[in-house]
Amino acid sequence: MTAYLIRRLLYMVPIVIGVLLATFVLFKVVGGDISQQIAGKNADLETIAEVRHEYGFDKPLFAGLTPLAGDDWQAARQDYTAAIKNERQVRAESENRSVLPISAFDLDLKAQRKWLGDLFRQRLNAHQFGGALEMITLDSQFSDHFKHALTFNFGRALDREKISDKILLGVGPSLSLTIPMFIGTLVVSISMALLVAFLRGTVWDYTIVILCIIGLSIPYLSFIIFGQYFFAYKMDWFPIFYSPDKPMIHSIILPALIGIAAGLGGSLRFYRTVMLDEIRSDYVRTAFAKGLTTRKVLFKHVLKNAMIPIVTNVVLSIPFLVLGSLLLERFFGIPGIGYLMIEAINARDFFVLNALTFMMALLIAVFTLLTDICYAWVDPRVTFD
């Protein structure tokens, strides 16, 4: 088993690198420059440039060039700055528009990049490959991204709060909501699935299947709006929204129940199918023929043999518990990770999204490994070869 574990852990290395690359491309390359957004709508160009510098957005994406000893930028600065200005003027004229404003900082940066590019090409043309190679630097946005993720130091969010603090604060409320929801859905749906599988073809089976389909057809939001209006406002059984004056338990019961009710249709149908597959097996008929009680057949034999799909479904769902429930948290004011994620999406806070995506990917990788280990526990036929 140890060899198996080591092998699987090693497999995770390329997965993590792949996730880092994917999140980098998604948030840094496709997502674009968010400096203006960070600096605020009234920010001047200098402030935006300062933001760009502080967050490292002015660094090259993957790799860049750096001057060598003896390369004198100050001597070349004036010419290159003028060249950049000229280029911008020509481009604006060709596009029949006025020149877009640029900060002194950005102008300098562009000019310096152009100068470095020229130096690099000159060295290549002069066959000074060593010097050209020496100019290449890996101090880039990608290396920063890599470093932050591996050290779990995700920095500060757009609202300048530490991302690690935000995540730590959100995990508790999210789990408080999702764990009871998860266990509740699991317990109720498997119990009922066993029952309806046993009563297959009867009016109970049909009724429950129809109810499941109705449950599946109703949008999640409708469950929330109805539940909040009816049970919290009309019946006054639960609070409408999280209140700092009351312990959080009061605010979590109703969303958890709504979550269970909304999720029951899908789960119940899934587990019913799993149970039916088993209940039709020869060994079940044999067990009944041997005179075993229904309870023994169902719980000792059927449930045991249905464990593989159940374990897969259960263990792989666990990482998602951390993410909370986006809509429930938002409607009931539960300060969890789901809430945090919605806020980050709305604000295009790529720092928070990036951190959450990376953490999620890690959790999924770890829990996939756990699922495989669980297979061997629940089914002795599975080995770690």
Added chain:
Amino acid sequence: MYSTTLLRPKRLWCWSWVLFFVAGALLSGCGKDSPSGSEAVVLNQRLRAKIQTLDPADVGDTNTDGVCKEFFDTLYQYHYLKRPYEIIPLAAAQMPEISADGLTWRIAVRKDVYFHDDPCFAGGKGRNLKAADFLYAWKRVADIRTRSKNWYIFDGKIVGLDDFRQYTKSCPPEQVDYARRVDGLTAPDDHTIEIKLVRPWPQLIFWLAHVPTAPIAHEAVERYGPDIIKHPVGTGAFMLKQWHRGVYVEAVRNPNYYPAFYPTDGMPEDADAGLLADAGKRLPLIDRIIWRIMEEDQPRWLLLMKGDIDLNSIPKDNFAQAVGFGKELTPQMKRLGMRLTTVDEPCTFWVEMNMQDPLICSNKPLRYAIAHAIDRMRFIDLLWNGRGYPAYGFIPPAMKEYDESVKDGSHCVYDVNMACQYLKEAETLYGGKLPRFRLAMGGTDFIYKQMGQFLQRNLRDIGLDVQLEMFDWPTFLEKMTTGDLQLFFNGWMADYPDVESFLQIFYSKNAPWPNHGYYNNPQFDAIYEEVSIMPDCPERVDLYRQAEKIVIEDMPCAFTYHRIGYIIYHDWLNNLKPDGYKSDTIGYGYSKYYRIDSQKRDAYRKQLKHQDE
């Protein structure tokens, strides 16, 4: 071989049920955040979005502004009751002494103002407010390392402050010397500020009532560093008790608040409205404020009905339930003891046209056609439940410079025939059928989609092919700034009661922000440059109206509507008089005037419970 005893199905099943109950038991212990002082008089507020920061230098949105102003008193404030709006001293001892040339302002600071008690001060006791605290706060806004969103307020206006900003660029972070002299910002004594301006700036008085100019204690900034965003150590009537980001903010009365009193005079109608019942009483009149952050309309509305929040704007979907004909509450709401107040907001919304786009820039008839094509009344009725006025120009009716005759010369009047006529002219000028246009909306929620579809249909009705583009706000902002949009729905709310706030949007040197449409008219620019340094006088009003006419003639925007704010509140909340500039009534330093009748609130809740039973 591994032991599977615990995982045998039957036992596993028992374990599942045990876990279910354990999780339930765990829940009972989680997150108890019970604020103290249950006997205190509490104002239950609501916010539509989370608070970004509690650092006044970095305030950049209305929610943050509204809450921050409760913690930070500025030099001046608006008179709570008087209309038109009147500036009166707050932390200042009196109105500023302004030199004849308008370039030097001398402001006396009250001597009895103290910062909130906080561990950053010796012994945890808030110290006396000094003139130097204001200078520090303003230099902090100028410091590039602070990355303040509010540098635009001071940019190019105070002698030496721009140089100070340049100096901070060369400083390593945390090493900026705030004692460095700025010629335009001095403190002749502990309680006097002297400001020297580059050119006259009459609007400065309004900015001195704006939270980014509020004083902040350097001790707090030094102690908390980047976490200053969580420590609003100001001199306001309320102090921060708890802040759970994205969930709630709780403030309590500042026991050391200077002797401030409820105004004894207001408008003639204020006495009848009961707004002078507390005249002369010591402020604040409440002990605690709790802002709960609720982004969704439903919980906000249900909490209002339940009596768990005291006031709210009216969500679109609940409007018919709340308001009947003639801007009156429905009988159901009246029975519940609700009250309604409306206020004209100094804002204008429009379809902006990018004047950098060669087709739009060179084709005035096209711009006129677009302006005539929009059915403003239907837009307001259908999408905003009638909560607005049609806009013919940019000056809103809420401002005293509004001219009712503006409609006569404006193309912003719905007239399909005129629109078609202008469109024909536009096509002749273009030399054929006009290409497809892009109309961008700065939001992706339902209401933006509905507005976009409405405008698209109006334009299609006259024969313009328009493609709708929906962007989230940051992308929209970026595209506006880079001039990537062609037609886009935009708007402006005046920062202060001076039309100059609107004029800046059309000043050519303000492109791309706030002049997103790259509008450029030298005649308009000349007027703007003249009026922006002119004190309030009848000539200035004439010039404002002239400037508006120039814009209407050029029509870089199809003005659409001016908004009316509706606030519904329970009758136990007294002294509510909304300010059009802050019509969402989430705070803005006005909470100190509110009085809550807690007994009435308790009775309402009891009655509601009784009805349920």
